[in-house]
Amino acid sequence: MAKRIEREALYDLVWSEPVRTVAARFEVSDVALKKACQRASIPTPDRGYWAKREAGKSVTKIALPPRAPGHSNVITFGHSSYWYPNWTAEELAGPLPPAPTFPEPIDAVRARVERAVGKVKCTTKVTGWHPAIRKLLEKDEDRRKKAASSPYAFSWEEPVFTTDVEQRRLRILNAIFLAVGRCNGKVTVRGTEARDLTITFDRQHVVVALHPEQAGRKPDPAKLFAPLRFSILKGFGNAEVRASWVDESRRPLEDQLASIAVELVVDAEVQLREGALHHHRWRAEQKARLEREAEERRLEAIRKEAERREQEQRERLEALFKAADDYRRAEDIRGFVAKLTRRIGDTENRRDAAFDQWATWALEEANRIDPSVTLDLPGLPKTTAEPPGGW
Structure with missing residues (x-):
């Protein structure tokens, strides 16, 4: 990723520490850094500057001359688009720098x-x-x-x-x-x-x-x-x-x-x-675009979540209606079996084994579809507990 620095900031860096150290920050050679400084009219310390400074000798810091006309105030290291630097989405979405000003009148x-x-x-x-x-x-x-x-x-x-x-x-x-x-x-x-x-x-x-x-x-x-x-x-x-x-x-x-x-x-x-x-x-437009797209994604996520919850609620209601219907059907089966059992018991004919087998099967089916027995109730956490007494 390209690294950028203002001309004045780079000038301060090359006069605060050796060029080799500064170059390592930008992942370039000291030769490349010196060439970049030369193109930007940024003076750099001579070879004996740091040795004299460490020895306590007098050294001279060359003043930064005015920016050459037509030359950018931003120095870029690394690959970058010719017309526009390769800004990342994070950089474009970050704080927008103030509009460029030019203190020196034309x-x-x-x-x-x-x-x-x-x-x-x-x-x-x-x-x-x-x-x-x-x-x-x-x-x-x-x-x-x-x-x-x-x-x-x-x-x-x-x-x-x-x-x-x-x-x-x-x-x-x-x-x-x-x-x-x-x-x-x-x-x-x-x-x-x-x-x-x-x-x-x-x-x-x-x-x-x-x-x-x-x-x-x-x-x-x-x-x-x-x-x-x-x-x-x-x-x-x-x-x-x-x-x-x-x-x-x-x-x-x-x-x-x-x-x-x-x-x-x-x-x-x-x-x-x-x-x-x-x-x-352009940067302001890109920042506004990214913010607009982020807001659109946020609203879309909210809409999808609302749809999901609405769909979930519909499914729970449908399951509840089905459970209530299954309960009524189970009760109908039990009532039917009980009525037949009483009717047969009131007659002189004795119940045979086939009827008892059928009645057992019918009651088992009623229990199988009865949500109050299986505790398969919409919205109720699954449990292995036995149904309460009286069910």
Whole structure:
């Protein structure tokens, strides 16, 4: 089962006891714990910290820095669902934590990101390529060499980034990717034309696109400048735009890159907050659902118990009616035998053995079905006692 802990609580733990001891609590290695702390920007004591502390030497506790924008405040160890942790029914039915709050306003986050991003320059002469862009250029170079050495040319094997427009797209993307990398943004580029772009901050995915200003139209290769639009999209496969920047006559995208990079990071933080609030509502709904289902089960159990008791009462009444009927029948048999015995005794004819045998049998049958003799009475505990005198 996955184990979760707040960022501040984990920080207190790793500075209160050695990392190896803390790691054992979460059933992970000390290396895995340190990596988790690194991802969450949680400083850990250096190798000689505990030895110096035990020796009474002066040690320095590194302060916990602010949470990185877009990074969760909860650290999870063990297998967990990507979108929602694998909460157990007991956890969901337990006390609902308070709704998440974010003491740092978004404007303060934006100011912090602006300081981290700094200036973003994009010149025609690139001195260093982002790894994702470098990989695209290397593949493009391989396609160029293959096309040059092959007598057959296929359109899908031609180099992609040869026009001025595509070269400009790569320079803009390169500058943005390097800028968001200063805030731990990890870039994923899918496809050969760099059209499917994602920037990930921890578990927040910011989907972006850099395309001609008029969607669906490819830029004219003959034009040195084709208006482009950079957009932050709603999500994977969703064309809805959360924010966008477009080339302007006096302010091209190259002059807006710092603003773009900042908003990319801030958007990850906004998504995280939206997701945290949504997840809290989800937990509240799950808790309400579990409580509703538990109440339904309780009422169903009450209903079934009432039905059982009602059925039991009906069966007891039916058994009582049958016992009373059997008693009357037994009494009728005894009265009949007695009347026949008196009638025969009043005549001159003597009773023969066959009648006496029959009378004995009839009285035995009367005793057999008579509940007052067998004590087989509905609602009365079974007993082996002899029937009271007079029965």
